[in-house]
Amino acid sequence: MNNICYIFGAGQISDIMQMSIVPDSGDCVIAADGGFAYLQDLGVKADIVLGDFDSIEEIPQHPNLVVHPKEKDDTDMMLAVQEGLDRGYRRFIILGGMGGRLDHTYANIQVLAFIAGQGGRGFLYGEDMAVTVVENGEMHFGHEKEGIISVFAACDTAKGVTLTGLKYELSDARLTRSRPLGISNEFIGMESDVSVAEGSIVIMWNETLDGIKEWIKDAPDQEGYK
Structure with missing residues (x-):
């Protein structure tokens, strides 16, 4: 399935009203807890609303509502x-997965690693930055890309x-997790490429939401759905 699942969290989205979220037919929009308020501001309909709702005053009214206990593992x-x-x-x-509490931002990067481990592609987006995790694979960037990229x-x-076509190349x-080289x-x-032969890497770079949407629809699957 090449459709996109959009998830809105309760983190900071300072440019929320400038975003253009128009899900295609077959896409899914999930509001995670306080992310429901962002969807209301955007006028975007949530297909599913879930969470323990500890970040909003009252539980939303929604036909596809899933309420989880506040004390839980995930x-x-x-x-x-x-x-x-x-x-x-x-x-x-x-969206709404960065900013605010640092521990939640870090947890959401771990969520990206979980998605990659399931053969999927996941992106965090906010403040004109994109974050993804690639496992045993690669990402290609066009010559028009500008700004910073960290791996x-x-x-x-x-x-x-291996990093090619960037200011600092690696082969x-x-x-390692203990040294941010x-x-x-x-x-x-x-044209530039970032790849990893064995293991997984976090990639962060300057990006637009439209750029992510264009890339993710054409992205090859990772090693296989699990």
Whole structure:
């Protein structure tokens, strides 16, 4: 399935009213807890509303409402992703998943790693930055890309990390979680690629929401749906 599952969280979305969220037929929109308020501001209909609703004053009225207990193992964002996976979606764009509490932002990057481990593609977006996790795969960027790109290990050791067409290149390198060697690289007006042969990497770069939507629809699947 190439359709997108949009998930709205309760994190900061400072430019919310400038976003153009027009789901295509077959896409799914999930409001995770306080993300329901953002969807109301945008005038976008939620297909599913779920969470423990500890970040809003009252539980929303919605025909597809899933209420979880406040004391639970998984975050509301993780539960939303699992809901999307259960419905057959493997491509996710998460909004309202960055900013606010740092621990929630970090947890949402771990959620991206979970999506990658299921053979999916997940993106966090906010403040003109995109974040994704690639497992045993690659990402290609066109020559028009500008700004900063940073690459970090998302596992103990990411092997065979190769960066081409960027200001600082790497060839068959190892990145570890304990040393941020891949921070603050730059696009230089060339076609560029970021790849990892074994393991997983976090990629962060300057991007627009429309750019993510265009990329994710054409993106190859990761190693296989699980």
